Structure formats: structure tokens, C-alpha cells
Amino acid sequence: MRTKKEGNQTVVFENSPHIIATNAIAGSKESEGPLGGQFDETVSDDLWGEASWEKAESKFMQQTVLSALKKSNLHPADIDYIFAGDLLNQCASTNYGIRVFSIPFIGLYGACSTMGLSMKMAAMAIDGGFADSCVAVTSSHFCSAERQFRFPLEYGGQRPPSAQWTVTGSACVILDKDRGDxxxxxxxxxxxxxxxxxxxxxxxxxxxxxxxxxxxxxxxxxxxxxxxxxxxxxxxxxxxxxxxxxxxxxxxxxxxxxxxxxxxxxxxxxxxxxxxxxxxxxxxxxxxxxxxxxxxxxxxxxxxxxxxxxxxxxxxxxxxxxxxxxxxxxxxxxx
Amino acid sequence: MRTKKEGNQTVVFENSPHIIATNAIAGSKESEGPLGGQFDETVSDDLWGEASWEKAESKFMQQTVLSALKKSNLHPADIDYIFAGDLLNQCASTNYGIRVFSIPFIGLYGACSTMGLSMKMAAMAIDGGFADSCVAVTSSHFCSAERQFRFPLEYGGQRPPSAQWTVTGSACVILDKDRGDxxxxxxxxxxxxxxxxxxxxxxxxxxxxxxxxxxxxxxxxxxxxxxxxxxxxxxxxxxxxxxxxxxxxxxxxxxxxxxxxxxxxxxxxxxxxxxxxxxxxxxxxxxxxxxxxxxxxxxxxxxxxxxxxxxxxxxxxxxxxxxxxxxxxxxxxxx
Incomplete structure (x- = not known):
């Protein structure tokens, strides 16, 4: 067991885990922005045919993972761990979005840092010898976040100049021990x-x-x-x-x-x-x-x-x- | 990098991480139960002098970590990672309870499985060569959980026979690469x-x-x-x-x-x-x-x-x- 620690807070991987596939699905407002043409998929209906924004957010995550798996030629059974989390209370969009996959699950809460947190934990699992392939995924949704953290959308509250707009979408990275550039x-x-x-x-x-x-x-x-x-x-x-x-x-x-x-x-x-x-x-x-x-x-x-x-x-x-x-x-x- | 995987969902540690210290602080009702005499500390006032149940739950976690560190002769600066989570929305008792420690933090959400999830992740970090010493900690509080998940306490709703009582307290385990029986x-x-x-x-x-x-x-x-x-x-x-x-x-x-x-x-x-x-x-x-x-x-x-x-x-x-x-x-x- 050679230590991979460097300084107080950093680890340098011994066999750097690879990124084998990524996928990003974005909502309608995001599709109209500067990166609109670069997302793998965009969805014009932010409810995506679901009965609630929370269910829609779960669907964003589920579909993003499915597409990333397809790109990597991996099936859920090939994945050792899924590292995931989101902004909703109890990380609900994660729990409901990924339950169908039956992949060993590490639930994370890092708020908007979750993409980095999940990729780091996936990389540690692979470099530590515990996994060959891991999924790192997160999601957010303007409507579910706004009503949970601030005001009901119907209230139409004025947003101050310092406010930011919660992105609707989901992003997934699949890490692998060997494959990927x-x-x-x-x-x-x-x-x-x-x-x-x-x-x-x-x-x-x-x-x-x-x-x-x-x-x-x-x-x-x-x-x-x-x-x-x-x-x-x-x-x-x-x-x-x-x-x-x-x-x-x-x-x-x-x-x-x-x-x-x-x-x-x-x-x-x-x-x-x-x-x-x-x-x-x-x-x-x-x-x-x-x-x-x-x-x-x-x-x-x-x-x-x-x-x-x-x-x-x-x-x-x-x-x-x-x-x-x-x-x-x-x-x-x-x- | 030798794989430590065994079967589909299990890892066997190569150099089993050790448990160097534990600490448990419990609330008043817990102190009256069969294990009452075995907790490291019990607190008769479930608010523990704080202005809210949520702040009290954070204090339970903070004090539990402090006592576990003391037992292990370690300081916060000696800890590579703190793995922690709780039941409150956004894992609030964790975030507010441990922010004073300035320890690199991995936020987890596993609901009531968090004690196992945090210890497992801490063990993986140590056995993977990423850490020497890690804290795994979690908390819950009857009053903060009840009002978040069910009804205001003041409502006095009748609890059905299948209901369970959320434990008030916090438990901490410190894992170490070498020390501990x-x-x-x-x-x-x-x-x-x-x-x-x-x-x-x-x-x-x-x-x-x-x-x-x-x-x-x-x-x-x-x-x-x-x-x-x-x-x-x-x-x-x-x-x-x-x-x-x-x-x-x-x-x-x-x-x-x-x-x-x-x-x-x-x-x-x-x-x-x-x-x-x-x-x-x-x-x-x-x-x-x-x-x-x-x-x-x-x-x-x-x-x-x-x-x-x-x-x-x-x-x-x-x-x-x-x-x-x-x-x-x-x-x-x-x-």
C-alpha cells in the first residue's frame, strides 16, 4: 500500500482512471444558450411528459445514464458502482432516477459540486482496486430547485441581480480502469x-x-x-x-x-x-x-x-x- | 493494482483498516433504554441548550467527533477525510456540525444506512492508499426528523403500530491505517x-x-x-x-x-x-x-x-x- 497522498488535501492516482464515455441532456432554456448545439440531447418540454418536475428530473438522470452506457458499450451489470447525488431533499431525483439499474449505489451529497465529487470518488474506487468501471452522474432542474429552495414558481418573485438560474439537465461520466483516451x-x-x-x-x-x-x-x-x-x-x-x-x-x-x-x-x-x-x-x-x-x-x-x-x-x-x-x-x- | 473485488458487490480489503476509536452520544429517551448505561455520554435536554432541534443535532455530531478525536489522540489536522451524512434536507446537521473542523469532507446521503456507508468509504480510502486516518460520523434527532418527514410535533398525531422512533444522538468511528485492535x-x-x-x-x-x-x-x-x-x-x-x-x-x-x-x-x-x-x-x-x-x-x-x-x-x-x-x-x- 503506497500512499497516493500529495500534500494535505490532494491525491495523485497511481494508475489514472480513464474517461470512457460522457453524456449530457439539457432542458429548453439551456438549448437556446451558447452551448446549445453541443449537448448530446435537448428536451423542449421541461416536464418531459412526466407529471411533476421532480419526476422529470429523475427522467433526465435515468436517460443520461442510459445514453452514456450505450456509448461505452457497457450494461448496468458491468458497472461496479454508481456514484450520484443531486440537489433535491434526500437526493430524490437520484434515488428515483437510478433505482431501475440495480447497480451498487454510493449516495453523495455535495450540492452543485456533485459532478466533481462523484468523479473523484469513482476514480478513487478504480485506482484503489475496488472497481473496474463506475458511473458518476448528477442532475438539477430549475423548477424543482426553485420551489424547494426559494419560492413557488407561480409566485413570480423578482430575482435580484446576484441570483443565478438553476440549470435543467443531467450529466454523466463513465470511468474505466483501462479504456478511454x-x-x-x-x-x-x-x-x-x-x-x-x-x-x-x-x-x-x-x-x-x-x-x-x-x-x-x-x-x-x-x-x-x-x-x-x-x-x-x-x-x-x-x-x-x-x-x-x-x-x-x-x-x-x-x-x-x-x-x-x-x-x-x-x-x-x-x-x-x-x-x-x-x-x-x-x-x-x-x-x-x-x-x-x-x-x-x-x-x-x-x-x-x-x-x-x-x-x-x-x-x-x-x-x-x-x-x-x-x-x-x-x-x-x-x- | 490488484483487484479487491469479490463477487458482484463485495470488496475484501487488502490491508484491513483498523478502528482506532468510537464515540456515541445519545438523547434522553435513549438514555432510559436497555443500552442507556453504555453510551459514552447522554444529554438530558434534547435541545442541548440550542435554539432549535436542527442546531442541537449539529451539536450532537460536533461533540461526538470531538470526543472520538480526543480518544484517538488525533487532531482534526491529522484526519485525511471526514465521511458524513444525516437525515436532514441537504444533510444540514452534518454541514453545520462539522464545518468548524476544516477537514476535507466527503458528503454522503444514505439515510439511516449512513454509519455503514461512511465506514465503508473511509475503509476504501485508507486501503486504496488515499488516506491514513478518516472519520465516519452520522446523527439523527427525533424532533428534527419528525417535523421534516411526518408531522409537527405539536400536532400530536397518533403513531400506528408499525411506526418506529427516530433515535436522538450521534455516533462516530475513526478508522486508521495501522492503529487499533x-x-x-x-x-x-x-x-x-x-x-x-x-x-x-x-x-x-x-x-x-x-x-x-x-x-x-x-x-x-x-x-x-x-x-x-x-x-x-x-x-x-x-x-x-x-x-x-x-x-x-x-x-x-x-x-x-x-x-x-x-x-x-x-x-x-x-x-x-x-x-x-x-x-x-x-x-x-x-x-x-x-x-x-x-x-x-x-x-x-x-x-x-x-x-x-x-x-x-x-x-x-x-x-x-x-x-x-x-x-x-x-x-x-x-x-
């Missing part, structure tokens, strides 16, 4: 960071400190600097959170002005009236599968740092006067 | 099982099929039989779920009548008016730390199979007519 090379696990933000409509400000903490840990642990990557993506900080990251990373001695952007600013454009940008578990997931990974496959990128962020927000806790704890997880993906 | 020898990861139960007051019937599925997988994968263990504990099925397990495992050719019981029948006695028994993440956690592990340490048990069960119940989904998916995770612990 891209590799998950290392991962930095975040700590819970809480800088006292209490505004459920300012997730970027709540999550940016967690992204900064994770990025600084990653660079300190590995001795790397931002320019060692072709591109760095946080997600889903939006415009406000992204500018906080650039400013404060600069103060910490890391120049993020050249090759850094945030998944939350890529999905929608200004005309779509989403204010500070996109959020939700599917935000970084869709950008990963439809934008980042294709550029790694085409050779435009050789090495990318992917840092999804999650606001661990509980409406009960916020109503009790609590601030919003956040987390980020970084994974390095290379061709 | 007991070992986590192998683990079987459960699949989501849903047999159509829709009654939120009959968790035992909802979860028993998941326990049976996981137990059968464990025995099939390892070639073992129930009598290979000194004792087998499911949790938290209660009286109804336990009788289903004994019956249906018998039909599957496994005699569970000799050395099997359920954590949900051990915490309260008949006079405490809890109907079918105890439930909640802390149920199996408290029994593990206060009953099972001491008997392993004393030599009364040499090898135990611990199989916490979780009902992945969402009130939103149940209100939409859905049934209750469930899961169980098995780990083998030996001296």
Missing part, C-alpha cells in the same frame, strides 16, 4: 468554508471562498500554478463569484486572469436574463461533458483543472439565521 | 431496492427487502453463511422488518434465527412505547459504538456483520404517489 490524474478534496453569506440569492459570493480555498490547496499541495493548466473551470459561481475568485486568487499570488472561467457564465448568454449566471449540479456537469471534454478530445486542451462548487444551503438553517456553508472539489483531467 | 475486513455495497411500500410509517417493511438483497449478495459473493459470523446486526428495521428478514432469508436458504438481531429492537424496550422499534441514522450508529464494538473488544464476538439500512424517503415523492426506495450496506468487522 482521457485520464483523471489527480484530485483535491475541499473543506467546508463558510464566510457568513446568508443571502440565498447570492450563491456566487457564498461559494467563491470555497473555490479559492480548494484552488489554493491544490496549488500548494502539488507545487503547480494556474499556468500549468490549459484551462481552469470553476462551477457554478456565475459572474459575481468568478470576479471574486480572480481578485482573491491574485491577492494569494495566483494569476487566474489568463486561462480561467466559470461554468456558470458559459451556459446562458446576456440576452437570456439569468442575471449572474447559471447554477445547479447540472451546470458544471453539462459544461464538462459538452465543452471541456470535447476540447480535451480534440487536442485544444491537454490538461484541465475542473473545480465544481457547491452551496450546502438548507432553507431550514437559513430561516434559523444560519449562513451558507460551501465546498469545492478539484479534479485534474488530461489527454 | 479491530479491523474492517470486507464490505458489500447495496443496490436500491423498492418493493412498492408507500407508508412513511412502515419503514421496516420498506427497508427489509434492501437488507435481504444486501445480505444475500454478501453471502453469495463471499461464499459465507450466517453462522460464519458470531453475530449479524441489521439496522434499523425494528420488529416488523426484523421478522421479514428472518422469514425471507430462511426462504432463501440462510438461517438467520440463531445469531441475528436488528439495531432497531435494541435501543428501546417495550415500556417506552416506541411501537415497532428505533430508527434514524444514529440508531445503528449508537448500537455499533455502544454494544457491538465493546463486545468485539472484550472477545465475546470475534467477527460481526453490520448491515445498516436506509429508507431513501422523500416526502415530496411520497406525496406524488411514489413508493419508498431503500438501501443497505454490509461491513464485516473482526477482532
Amino acid at each position: 482521457l485520464k483523471v490524474e489527480c484530485a483535491t478534496t475541499g473543506k467546508i468554508v463558510d464566510r457568513g453569506i446568508t443571502d440565498a440569492n447570492n450563491m456566487g459570493a457564498a461559494m467563491a471562498p470555497a473555490a479559492i480555498d480548494c484552488l489554493c490547496a491544490h496549488f500548494a499541495d502539488t507545487g503547480r500554478k494556474p499556468s500549468d493548466y490549459d484551462a481552469i473551470f470553476t462551477g457554478d459561481l456565475g459572474k459575481i463569484g468568478k470576479s471574486i475568485v480572480v481578485d482573491q486568487m491574485g491577492e494569494n499570488g495566483y494569476d487566474m486572469s489568463e486561462n480561467y472561467t466559470d461554468c456558470g457564465v458559459l451556459i446562458f448568454d446576456e440576452s437570456q436574463d439569468v442575471h449572474s449566471g447559471a447554477s445547479g449540479c447540472a451546470c458544471s456537469g453539462l459544461v464538462l461533458c459538452s465543452h471541456i471534454i470535447p476540447k480535451l478530445q480534440s487536442g485544444e486542451f491537454k490538461k484541465v483543472l475542473f473545480v465544481p462548487t457547491g452551496a450546502l444551503m438548507s432553507t431550514t438553517a437559513v430561516q434559523q439565521g444560519e449562513s451558507i456553508p460551501s465546498i469545492a472539489h478539484a479534479i485534474s483531467i488530461m489527454s | 479491530l479491523k474492517v475486513e470486507c464490505a458489500t455495497t447495496g443496490k436500491i431496492v423498492d418493493r412498492g411500500i408507500t407508508d412513511a410509517n412502515n419503514m421496516g417493511a420498506a427497508m427489509a427487502p434492501a437488507a435481504i438483497d444486501c445480505l444475500c449478495a454478501h453471502f453469495a459473493d463471499t461464499g459465507r453463511k450466517p453462522s460464519d459470523y458470531d453475530a449479524i446486526f441489521t439496522g434499523d428495521l425494528g420488529k416488523i422488518g426484523k421478522s421479514i428478514v428472518v422469514d425471507q432469508m430462511g426462504e432463501n436458504g440462510y438461517d438467520m434465527s440463531e445469531n441475528y438481531t436488528d439495531c432497531g429492537v435494541l435501543i428501546f424496550d417495550e415500556s417506552q412505547d416506541v411501537h415497532s422499534g428505533a430508527s434514524g441514522c444514529a440508531c445503528s450508529g449508537l448500537v455499533l459504538c455502544s454494544h457491538i464494538i465493546p463486545k468485539l473488544q472484550s472477545g465475546e464476538f470475534k467477527k460481526v456483520l453490520f448491515v445498516p439500512t436506509g429508507a431513501l424517503m422523500s416526502t415530496t415523492a411520497v406525496q406524488q404517489g411514489e413508493s419508498i426506495p431503500s438501501i443497505a450496506h454490509a461491513i464485516s468487522i473482526m477482532s
